[in-house]
């Protein structure tokens with residue numbers, strides 16, 4: 313049995329101190345972190361980006377198969393992803409957690425070690441937070457603050473007719489990872505000696521349990537001197553995010569099925585589950601890849617970029633939003649979203 317220390321032995325303030333005492337601040341913009349009534353930040357000439365995310369046990373995560381360290385990592389990274397999606401850089405987070413008696417001090421240490429790891433990798437400071445007891449499951453609320461250069465912050469509303477539609481990485485793997493975990497969980501319920509079979513599917517699990525935010529793509533774009541005309545991260549599925557860009561930019565779009573980047577493991581899993589691969593890539597969520605548009609004049613630059621794929625182009629609004637299939641047929645894009653897929 314691993315050690316279990318009841319949270320009550322530390323008390324609320326003792327717990328926060330215990331979890332945060334080793335935090336070292338890395339960013340110049342963090343003037344004062346944890347330890348006063350409020351954190352103090354100084355962003356000088358920069359624009360400040362703020363995003364927040366609420367995660368509820370049983371709704372957004374299942375502790376049956378999500379280790380607390382991974383949960384901490386992912387909770388932080390999904391927020392960083394939203395700041396990168398504005399062409400910004402995440403700098404600080406505040407972390408608030410609701411926990412029931414079911415959790416021990418060691419559980420929270422695990423969660424915090426994941427948070428801290430993500431913050432170390434992405435250069436972010438934890439500057440505040442709160443903990444409170446919850447009567448039911450665990451809930452996590454993270455707010456992330458980041459910086460953007462004036463004139464270079466990218467919203468969803470700047471896409472123009474003839475712009476190229478680009479995505480980073482590959483799509484559908486996180487959704488397939490979730491399907492795999494759910495399947496193993498349902499098999500596990502019926503067996504005593506159960507070892508889940510994940511061999512050859514490690515990438516799918518990693519994409520679901522330990523996603524990364526595309527800091528690297530933001531840096532590559534910056535180096536190439538490209539400021540996308542619109543951008544967002546793919547958390548709810550490519551289809552739904554594309555429709556957000558179309559609506560906010562008052563344009564239409566046309567993407568090509570054969571150009572949607574899909575990993576081999578995703579394709580193999582879809583086949584095994586008899587699922588439509590394109591549906592999974594279009595509507596499967598939690599990929600945290602970047603979807604962005606650039607002017608046609610940047611074609612050569614983005615075509616050469618590692619980890620970036622041009623999947624289509626922006627059209628006039630009256631042309632609507634379409635996917636051109638491998639057979640040349642057109643299908644209207646619908647905002648299915650990943651949640652509705654699993655119901």
Ligand SMILES: [Mg+2]
Nearest residue numbers: 394397545547
């Ligand atoms: Mg987003």
